[in-house]
Amino acid sequence: MGMKIYGIPKSCATACIMTCLGEKVIEEYELVHVDLSKGEHKSATHLAKNPFGKVPVLEDGPLTLFESRAITGYLCRKYKSGTDLLRNDSVEEAAMVGVWLEVESQQFNAAIYPIMFEKLMKPFLGQTPDQSVIDEFLLKLGSVLDIYEARLSNSKYLACDSFTLADLHHLPYIHYFIKRTPYGDLITSRAHVKAWWEDISARPSFVKVAQQMDARPILN
């Protein structure tokens, strides 16, 4: 039984999984579209796969996995093909991949998600964005990116001098942030962050996924 991903490419979390599969040169999988606008992610069928009612879900043989960061970790541990995204051959590099994966989750995502929710999701849901929330989290995101700028002036990528899963997890959100909000200069005004972004976003694995993220109808 081949792998199945339940989700949509326009979901950042699903886009992470698809980019990871690209890096691991895994082409044999089926993307099963979950129509969020019809609430399919809250259906009994989907809740049986992920009780939290979210996408993506990965089915691989007898395993049903959810939480995108758990899924990419699983794929990287199981499949040795393609890019070595966890750097497990080096205790030091693997440790730093772990640190910067958590930085993405706890610091970067915590700052960028509320902005994206206000700017993209609220209009989609027919609600009005709250500019005070956006302004608050733009400040927080700027502080996080100041730390990234310092880090990337000493290290080609976040964890080490190789592209890893820690970099990969940033791709979909920054892509939308630059394309769909007026705040992209938070990325492009920082020289090392800009160079890092131009490098990682040009990887063929992501270029292919980004095309699907941008396909019409666009999210906003």
Added chain:
Amino acid sequence: MGMKIYGIPKSCATACIMTCLGEKVIEEYELVHVDLSKGEHKSATHLAKNPFGKVPVLEDGPLTLFESRAITGYLCRKYKSGTDLLRNDSVEEAAMVGVWLEVESQQFNAAIYPIMFEKLMKPFLGQTPDQSVIDEFLLKLGSVLDIYEARLSNSKYLACDSFTLADLHHLPYIHYFIKRTPYGDLITSRAHVKAWWEDISARPSFVKVAQQMDARPILN
């Protein structure tokens, strides 16, 4: 050079590291107290270890690591002693440890943290708790715990039938939640969650850490 942990046992994240070290039967480490009330976590010395200005930090030989979930993952990968907290001998169990580690981070912590911040940290900082925030997140936490109750009726622990790092990461926050807030019945009114809590909180590794979390002066 022995390991050094920079933090305080009253910090939930530091308490996680100490509990993990207990499970791995690692006793050779130094706990270097960082006085948060004096802002030592924002000092240049500490910012050189963790640019985000938070505790804990782990120094192990040439490595300086931050983000508590990255630190416990590192300890479990590096040290084979004591409890097998990642279950890497089984692809299926290791995958489920990954899923439930992320559930703790993205669902459980996202719901319980704002309650703890309002109830414990705000009074400590001389601020007034916002009951509407508490009420909002109590509802979210209840929904998360409903899913835990269903999971724990089919599985002795969250990831599988063995105690893993996914369970461990819940210990400090639930300990404070029951001891220091009036909302502990969210845990104890759910039969399987209650039995799981009584089991995991009785582990010697945590009993020892909990004594330090509760030492006077208490946080609130």
